[in-house]
Amino acid sequence: xxxxxxxxxxxxxxxxxxxxxxxxxSITELMPSEITGLDVAPxxxxxxxxxxxxGLRQADTAQTAVDEIRWLHxxx
Amino acid sequence: MSSNLRITCGTEPKRGSATxxxxxxxxxxxxxxxxxxxxxxxxxxxxxxxxxxVYSLLSDSEHFxxxxxxxxxxxxxxxxxxxxxxxxxxxxxxxxxCGLGKSDAxxxxxxxxxxxxQARIRVQGAQLQLDFAKNQPxxxxxxxxxxxxxxxxxACDLRQVQRAWLASTRMPLxxxxxxxxxxIRVFTGRGDLVELGASAFAFHVKWKGVRKxxxxxxxxxxxxxxxxxxxxxxxxxxxxxxxxxxxxVRLLKNKFEVDFSVKESEWPRL
Numbered sequence: 001x002x003x004x005x006x007x008x009x010x011x012x013x014x015x016x017x018x019x020x021x022x023x024x025x026s027i028t029e030l031m032p033s034e035i036t037g038l039d040v041a042p043x044x045x046x047x048x049x050x051x052x053x054x055g056l057r058q059a060d061t062a063q064t065a066v067d068e069i070r071w072l073h074x075x076x
Numbered sequence: 077m078s079s080n081l082r083i084t085c086g087t088e089p090k091r092g093s094a095t096x097x098x099x100x101x102x103x104x105x106x107x108x109x110x111x112x113x114x115x116x117x118x119x120x121x122x123x124x125x126x127x128x129x130v131y132s133l134l135s136d137s138e139h140f141x142x143x144x145x146x147x148x149x150x151x152x153x154x155x156x157x158x159x160x161x162x163x164x165x166x167x168x169x170x171x172x173x174c175g176l177g178k179s180d181a182x183x184x185x186x187x188x189x190x191x192x193x194q195a196r197i198r199v200q201g202a203q204l205q206l207d208f209a210k211n212q213p214x215x216x217x218x219x220x221x222x223x224x225x226x227x228x229x230x231a232c233d234l235r236q237v238q239r240a241w242l243a244s245t246r247m248p249l250x251x252x253x254x255x256x257x258x259x260i261r262v263f264t265g266r267g268d269l270v271e272l273g274a275s276a277f278a279f280h281v282k283w284k285g286v287r288k289x290x291x292x293x294x295x296x297x298x299x300x301x302x303x304x305x306x307x308x309x310x311x312x313x314x315x316x317x318x319x320x321x322x323x324x325v326r327l328l329k330n331k332f333e334v335d336f337s338v339k340e341s342e343w344p345r346l
Binding site for chain 1: 287293301322
């Protein structure tokens with residue numbers, strides 16, 4: 001289960017995904033951090049039919065999606 | 077707008093024969109090929125799980141089959157989610173990187189976005205048929221599915237729904253149910269920003285019966301997200317909202333209002 005989570009985590013940004021596809025590790029040095037930090041989960045989901053988590057990830061804090069949906073409080 | 081597309085909901089979709097849309101393969105390959113290593117993209121695409129239906133929507137087939145109306149609504153919702161993620165990917169940094177001659181990725185990215193947008197238009201103009209012979213939802217679940225379809229911009233012919241229901245169950249749908257369904261309106265996906273005070277605004281979004289549909293409302297970058305049972309519709313917010321803070325949502329019978337307050341430090345006004 002943990003391995004599965006780690007795998008999902010490791011392929012959630014563009015840089016990691018390219019490496020997982022066989023690209024050299026130095027690929028991330030060739031690309032701007034804004035690009036390597038792109039969340040490719042939506043693309044990967046198209047490939048694998050898993051859940052959608054759209055958006056960009058901040059390059060310096062890869063765990064924080066900058067555009068995760070922020071749900072608002074509803075007043076009836 | 078009409079198209080030559082027919083969509084049947086309620087039948088078991090054919091699996092195994094679907095191939096990945098070329099436009100998706102081209103985009104994935106364009107991201108990888110410039111680095112000079114073999115891409116297993118085609119292999120990955122060959123193992124696709126087609127359950128979510130996004131690839132079906134991108135195919136040029138004249139007849140789509142979905143397991144249920146809910147599955148069609150979910151596929152359209154996913155298509156929109158992916159389109160928005162791709163639009164975000166088309167950043168200045170991405171363009172600069174692509175412009176360095178590394179790849180044709182941006183060309184393929186824009187082509188993919190365009191095809192997704194066209195697929196959406198095609199589905200909205202399609203002739204939709206519901207079939208309940210194999211998949212028999214409860215009237216309540218069916219009402220929910222039709223609401224979800226309306227949320228993603230797809231209208232249903234209620235007479236066809238009634239005929240199909242009667243053919244499979246031999247029991248007509250109740251008058252109350254039909255009356256409630258007749259009140260469902262296709263969501264147009266627009267809203268208006270209204271100034272309430274010097275630094276207070278509200279974004280009004282109309283959708284008949286929205287309160288009954290019990291949506292969750294959220295913000296994702298420059299889009300408002302309406303979620304009804306996992307099916308999402310995105311409404312682009314005015315540019316001014318990017319310098320405002322979203323507050324609570326007031327849910328009314330036929331519309332909802334999202335409060336926005338101006339962040340003065342980011343948007344000084346005279």
